[in-house]
Amino acid sequence: MQLELTAEQDLVIATVRRFVREEIAPLEFDLDPDADELAAADKERLITKTKAMGLYGLDIPPAFGGPDIDLVTRTLLAVEMAQHRAGLYAPCYGTFGGAGLAQLFEATEEQKEKYLYPTLRGEKRGFFGLSEPSGGSDPARAIQTRAVRDGDDWIINGGKLWISGADKAQYGLVFARTANDKGRNGVTCFIVDTDTPGFAVRRIVHTLRSAHYATELSFDDMRVPASNILGELNKGFAIANDRLTKQRIPYAAGCIGVAIKAQEMALEYVPQRETFGAPLSSRQSIQWMLVDNEIDIKQSLWITLEAAAKADSGENFRKQAAMAKLVATEAGGRVVDRCMQMFGGLGVAKDLPFERWFREMRIRRIGEGPSEVQRHVIARELLGSSLR
Amino acid sequence: MSIRMHKPWLGIAEAKGLLRGNLGVYQLADEHQQVLYIGFAGGKSLFGLKGEVGHALQRLPQACLVRWEVTSAYLTRYKELLMLHRHDFGELPDNNEPLPLGVLRPAG
Numbered sequence A: 001m002q003l004e005l006t007a008e009q010d011l012v013i014a015t016v017r018r019f020v021r022e023e024i025a026p027l028e029f030d031l032d033p034d035a036d037e038l039a040a041a042d043k044e045r046l047i048t049k050t051k052a053m054g055l056y057g058l059d060i061p062p063a064f065g066g067p068d069i070d071l072v073t074r075t076l077l078a079v080e081m082a083q084h085r086a087g088l089y090a091p092c093y094g095t096f097g098g099a100g101l102a103q104l105f106e107a108t109e110e111q112k113e114k115y116l117y118p119t120l121r122g123e124k125r126g127f128f129g130l131s132e133p134s135g136g137s138d139p140a141r142a143i144q145t146r147a148v149r150d151g152d153d154w155i156i157n158g159g160k161l162w163i164s165g166a167d168k169a170q171y172g173l174v175f176a177r178t179a180n181d182k183g184r185n186g187v188t189c190f191i192v193d194t195d196t197p198g199f200a201v202r203r204i205v206h207t208l209r210s211a212h213y214a215t216e217l218s219f220d221d222m223r224v225p226a227s228n229i230l231g232e233l234n235k236g237f238a239i240a241n242d243r244l245t246k247q248r249i250p251y252a253a254g255c256i257g258v259a260i261k262a263q264e265m266a267l268e269y270v271p272q273r274e275t276f277g278a279p280l281s282s283r284q285s286i287q288w289m290l291v292d293n294e295i296d297i298k299q300s301l302w303i304t305l306e307a308a309a310k311a312d313s314g315e316n317f318r319k320q321a322a323m324a325k326l327v328a329t330e331a332g333g334r335v336v337d338r339c340m341q342m343f344g345g346l347g348v349a350k351d352l353p354f355e356r357w358f359r360e361m362r363i364r365r366i367g368e369g370p371s372e373v374q375r376h377v378i379a380r381e382l383l384g385s386s387l388r
Numbered sequence B: 001m002s003i004r005m006h007k008p009w010l011g012i013a014e015a016k017g018l019l020r021g022n023l024g025v026y027q028l029a030d031e032h033q034q035v036l037y038i039g040f041a042g043g044k045s046l047f048g049l050k051g052e053v054g055h056a057l058q059r060l061p062q063a064c065l066v067r068w069e070v071t072s073a074y075l076t077r078y079k080e081l082l083m084l085h086r087h088d089f090g091e092l093p094d095n096n097e098p099l100p101l102g103v104l105r106p107a108g
């Protein structure tokens, strides 16, 4: 793995850093501290800029019109994009576009025309519907939503819990059981239009997260054409796994970005703030918090970049991605917590971003596979088939 | 699980004595309990719900009933109440500005 950035990487990272500091952060002065959206005019103006920078749709492969940038560089950019108040769950308020978990790269040409291309153009949004009330850690066994074949259609009954963005989506990936197999071989991925009769978003699930709330969905005799199966019948779990594994790297990068910003703020603050006649920075207990932050940040950054480099090389990166997600989400939580402590009362006030980062960072240890599940994935990779 | 606001409607004078500086959401209504406005007291609100309801009443002197929920999830709850109103009545309350919202179909 190359440890030094190329001149090209330096340039693109500096461009995004400037964009975050000069375009995004100033808008947050006027927004509610929990806001997850920009005013439409601001968003449009900034998208024009990210397109002009050639960086719109960063998670989209070049074959589909995304920029030709390796994953290591994209990871470093994701670290930059998270360095503002809403940065953990709404990095740059979506002005860099992208498809997130609802990517449809194995879609048929017809499905691509209907769903993928409009998503890449920013005209449609998708959701990722895997978790259910019966459990999200082990979806292969927990999925109870059932799809039953009826002529050229499938009839889907059941529900999903925790699904982000479903109320604003035009379509979503719904994982349903299509065979009697109780594990990963009986699950199929359907592309479902949200205006299909029987589809309903029942409620918002209010959590610690301010941005992109989760929702609860119900499916009552929802009729979906067989042509809307994504990939192969009964092979949907592999699609879910693929998305979740890839997503672990940008997920980790977001936590690192927030941790870097929090540490930067603390490093500015502690030499200025005095207690008992001396600046906080002169106290060893404060210095050690800064040192521990630095170590947490560097460790998670290197592990995450290693995962990205492994993915770039085309090798199996499941273990590295799980390690990155595990280490960065836990380290991010510790760093934000220490920074809050150094800022005292201000650290927990809505005047500064720490309290939002603290709440939202807590979700990162659960969302997209809890820490224990990441450890389970790593152990499986280490021990191989003896553990399956 | 019902997502409707179940707090009792209160007259303005009584409400003014009870409102505090908390974060939260509120609804203003006319004498027929027809919702005129849905608002929230967020991280930038001076004096929280007390301040926000006070300001809203200055703009909407016709409102004579108010109810509220104290919640730190004020933004997501605010959007949920707006979506719920649109589900029930086909549009937002007259005094709410248009906002990009999703679509909810509550069970009850």
Ligand SMILES: Cc1cc2nc3c(=O)[nH]c(=O)nc-3n(C[C@H](O)[C@H](O)[C@H](O)COP(=O)(O)OP(=O)(O)OC[C@H]3O[C@@H](n4cnc5c(N)ncnc54)[C@H](O)[C@@H]3O)c2cc1C
Pocket: A128, A129, A130, A131, A132, A133, A134, A135, A136, A137, A138, A161, A162, A163, A164, A165, A207, A209, A214, A363, A366, A367, A368, A369, A370, A371, A372, A373, A376
């Ligand atoms: C805000 C938010 C947004 C979300 N968005 C989405 C979305 O868009 N789409 C989607 O499909 N899902 C989404 N999720 C769901 C998320 O992926 C699940 O919450 C997560 O996978 C955990 O599932 P669960 O909540 O059912 O917990 P459970 O599966 O019930 O697990 C509970 C706890 O048990 C422990 N545990 C689990 N397995 C093991 C093990 N093998 N060994 C030891 N301990 C274990 C963990 O600590 C875990 O937290 C979202 C969740 C949240 C909170």
